Amino acid sequence: MYTKVFSQQRKLKQHLLTHSKEKPHACEICNKAFSHRGTLNEHLLTHTKEKPHACEICNKAISDRSSLKKHLLTHTEEKPHSCEMCNKAFSQQGTLKRHLLTHTKEKPHACEICNKAFSLRGNLRRHLLMHAEEKPHACKMCNKAFSHKRSLKSHLLTHTKEKPHACEICSKAFSDRSSLRKHLLTHTKEKPHACEICNKTFSRKGNLKVHLLTHTNEKPHACEICNKAFSDRSSLRKHLLTHTKEKPYVCEICSKTFSQTGNLKLHLLTHTNEKPHACEVCSKSFSQHGNLKSHLLTHTNEKPHACEICNKAFSDRSSLRKHLLTHTKEKPHACEICSKTFSQKGNLKLHLLTHTNEKPHACEICNKAFSDRSSLRKHLLTHTKEKPHACEICNKAFSLQASLRKHLLTHTKEKPHACEICCKAFSQKGNLKSHLLTHTNEKTPCLRDMQ
Numbered sequence: 001m002y003t004k005v006f007s008q009q010r011k012l013k014q015h016l017l018t019h020s021k022e023k024p025h026a027c028e029i030c031n032k033a034f035s036h037r038g039t040l041n042e043h044l045l046t047h048t049k050e051k052p053h054a055c056e057i058c059n060k061a062i063s064d065r066s067s068l069k070k071h072l073l074t075h076t077e078e079k080p081h082s083c084e085m086c087n088k089a090f091s092q093q094g095t096l097k098r099h100l101l102t103h104t105k106e107k108p109h110a111c112e113i114c115n116k117a118f119s120l121r122g123n124l125r126r127h128l129l130m131h132a133e134e135k136p137h138a139c140k141m142c143n144k145a146f147s148h149k150r151s152l153k154s155h156l157l158t159h160t161k162e163k164p165h166a167c168e169i170c171s172k173a174f175s176d177r178s179s180l181r182k183h184l185l186t187h188t189k190e191k192p193h194a195c196e197i198c199n200k201t202f203s204r205k206g207n208l209k210v211h212l213l214t215h216t217n218e219k220p221h222a223c224e225i226c227n228k229a230f231s232d233r234s235s236l237r238k239h240l241l242t243h244t245k246e247k248p249y250v251c252e253i254c255s256k257t258f259s260q261t262g263n264l265k266l267h268l269l270t271h272t273n274e275k276p277h278a279c280e281v282c283s284k285s286f287s288q289h290g291n292l293k294s295h296l297l298t299h300t301n302e303k304p305h306a307c308e309i310c311n312k313a314f315s316d317r318s319s320l321r322k323h324l325l326t327h328t329k330e331k332p333h334a335c336e337i338c339s340k341t342f343s344q345k346g347n348l349k350l351h352l353l354t355h356t357n358e359k360p361h362a363c364e365i366c367n368k369a370f371s372d373r374s375s376l377r378k379h380l381l382t383h384t385k386e387k388p389h390a391c392e393i394c395n396k397a398f399s400l401q402a403s404l405r406k407h408l409l410t411h412t413k414e415k416p417h418a419c420e421i422c423c424k425a426f427s428q429k430g431n432l433k434s435h436l437l438t439h440t441n442e443k444t445p446c447l448r449d450m451q
Contacts, residue, residue, distance in 0.1 A: 014035070014036050017035035017036070018035065022035060023035050025037050025039070025040040026040075027040060027043055027044065027047075029044075029047050030047070042063060042064040042066070045063040045064065046063065050063060051063045053065055053067075053068040055068065055071055055072065055075075057072075057075045058075070070091070070092050073091035073092070074091065077091075078091060079091050081093050081095070081096040082096075083096060083099055083100065083103075085100075085103050086103070098119065098120055101119040101120070102119070106119060107119050109121050109123070109124040110124075111124060111127055111128065111131075113128075113131050114131070126147065126148050129147035129148070130147065134147060135147050137149050137151070137152040138152075139152060139155055139156065139159075141156075141159050142159070154175060154176045157175035157176070158175065162175060163175050165177050165179070165180040166180075167180060167183055167184065167187075169184075169187050170187070182203070182204060185203040185204070186203070190203060191203045193205050193207070193208040194208075195208060195211055195212065195215075197212075197215050198215070210231055210232045213231035213232070214231065218231060219231050221233050221235070221236040222236075223236060223239055223240065223243075225240075225243050226243070238259070238260055241259040241260070242259070246259060247259045249261050249263070249264040250264075251264060251267055251268065251271075253268075253271050254271070266287065266288055269287040269288075270287070274287060275287050277289050277291070277292040278292075279292060279295055279296065279299075281296070281299045282299070293316075294315055294316040294318075297315035297316070298315065302315060303315050305317050305319070305320040306320075307320060307323055307324065307327075309324075309327050310327070322343070322344055325343035325344070326343070330343060331343050333345050333347070333348040334348075335348060335351055335352065335355075337352075337355050338355070350371060350372045353371035353372070354371065358371060359371050361373050361375070361376040362376075363376060363379055363380065363383075365380075365383050366383070378399070378400055381399035381400070382399070385399075386399060387399045389401050389403070389404040390404075391404060391407055391408065391411075393408075393411050394411070406427070406428055409427040409428070410427070414427060415427050417429050417431070417432040418432075419432060419435055419436065419439075421436075421439050422439070
């Protein structure tokens with residue numbers, strides 16, 4: 001047990017009040033009470049907004065001498081208070097005290113409403129504003145209100161575009177220290193937050209919290225427009241943009257707009273042609289990490305996403321979603337020129353090229369042009385004579401997977417395409433189309449006559 005000593009009896013008396021918790025000096029404006037008159041005097045300056053103590057180095061004005069002393073240490077970079085456990089040094093004793101709680105894991109300040117506990121009284125005060133839904137700090141530029149003063153400070157930098165916190169490794173700059181700290185983890189690859197259920201690790205505590213909801217299937221954040229629920233606020237905010245149709249993020253190169261900053265970042269890679277994510281098996285590179293993950297499944301032949309209707313399995317969720325449209329027969333994407341509808345937006349884009357007759361993808365060997373990359377890739381196989389798709393029954397090889405599928409019908413004798421007029425069945429859709437012309441008395445053009 002330590003015995004604190006004082007040079008003056010007056011100071012001892014003041015110190016004893018910290019043990020008795022007496023606060024005999026009350027503020028007449030807001031009724032807040034203090035143990036010392038000097039502390040009350042300093043508090044009164046927060047009402048009058050007086051700041052009589054100025055820093056001689058940077059001219060910053062401060063309301064009390066104590067805060068000025070602390071501020072001066074930011075210029076001298078002195079850190080006289082050291083942690084005995086990890087040797088981390090601090091400029092202020094109060095900061096050291098707060099730091100020690102990270103070692104002891106003490107959280108002495110509990111919320112009376114939800115019982116959440118905090119290591120610091122200031123954090124509890126900020127937390128209480130969430131319950132009261134008070135947002136006393138308003139931005140003078142856009143009137144957006146915040147519950148915490150520091151949140152307002154960070155927000156103001158979005159108007160001034162200031163980014164005073166730079167990464168020493170890659171020079172990327174950030175508007176606040178918190179974002180810089182999170183960014184540094186991308187260099188160190190540290191993931192100190194582990195899930196106790198599946199052991200998955202995360203660089204940020206917030207990401208772990210969101211991940212835990214995948215185990216409980218909780219989705220506490222619901223959309224007020226369509227009632228769709230989400231596990232985190234961020235996903236809900238992104239979803240709301242689908243209702244408002246807002247696309248606030250603009251590409252500076254081609255002026256294309258996006259609803260999410262992440263989508264803009266991915267789009268920018270199409271201009272730079274950067275593909276930073278390389279496959280370790282075949283060296284194929286991708287602009288997005290998600291695409292690399294999907295590609296890796298082509299090597300392992302894993303197909304973890306199965307259709308609940310027909311049990312067909314897919315390597316990625318996106319392909320499963322597209323497949324489900326074949327069951328629902330939904331075609332939500334309509335052509336504004338001829339009203340033809342499509343199940344996928346990409347197919348609509350390709351179709352639009354048939355109206356404009358654009359063929360932006362040209363073969364480097366014979367200059368034949370195509371409206372889409374897929375058709376160009378198929379065409380290139382006619383030059384390379386590659387036939388990577390082999391029939392397991394008779395070993396006949398084909399350049400296209402679709403050709404192999406058609407060929408397999410010759411073995412199974414399946415004829416899935418039936419004529420609705422005479423019930424005659426065909427193995428291929430093209431043959432059915434030709435047959436239908438016999439009912440309309442139209443004749444198909446003879447290839448021999450065309451030559």
